[in-house]
Amino acid sequence: MELTKKGHACVRLTKGGRTLVIDPGAFSEEDAAAGADAVLITHEHPDHLDEGRLRVALDGRPGTEVWAPRSVAERVSAAFPGRVHTVGHGDTFEAAGFAVEAHGELHAVIHPDLPRIANVGFLVDGALFHPGDALTVPERPVRVLMLPLHAPWSKFSEVLDYVREVGAERAYAVHDGLLADAGLAVYGRNLSPDGPGTGPTAYARLAPGESTTV
Structure with a gap:
């Protein structure tokens, strides 16, 4: 399948002429969800869910x-009766011809004073895992990890240890919309062969x- 980055945490997956979009949020490109056959949302934060971008997708394709x-x-x-499905940890379903598994239950801790919200990661076709805003380790091996690179709830040591624990063949950066070029370069260097080491995983952005x- 083809993977396209659509800004910050959003990705588009295309296979057999059908398109699945994950997390078209406010920091994504304006057309992030346009033309999608199915949309997966990991959680309610606006950088992952922009209702305007979602409406573009659902109005454009009944x-x-x-x-x-x-x-x-x-x-x-309520705006789209019969077209929105509730999922939680352990659920499996088919979306636009993609086999999807839900892993995880809660958003990472931002601060103990802030309540935690639901967060579901999605494993697509048993190959690509998008965890949303959590360092969820899926319950089986994956080939491709969408790696939350930078967030108010994480630090680099946690990100690196997460890459090592998942042990995917490849990791591609998501959740990087708050980083300037200098920050992206620092993360890239530390996740490259010049850094502490990512185990079997090759990192790219x-x-x-x-x-x-x-």
């Missing part, structure tokens, strides 16, 4: 469906709009 945690599904289902085959 057959487009959405899968999301209950907090998101309840928020958007796709620029918004850039694609690769996975």
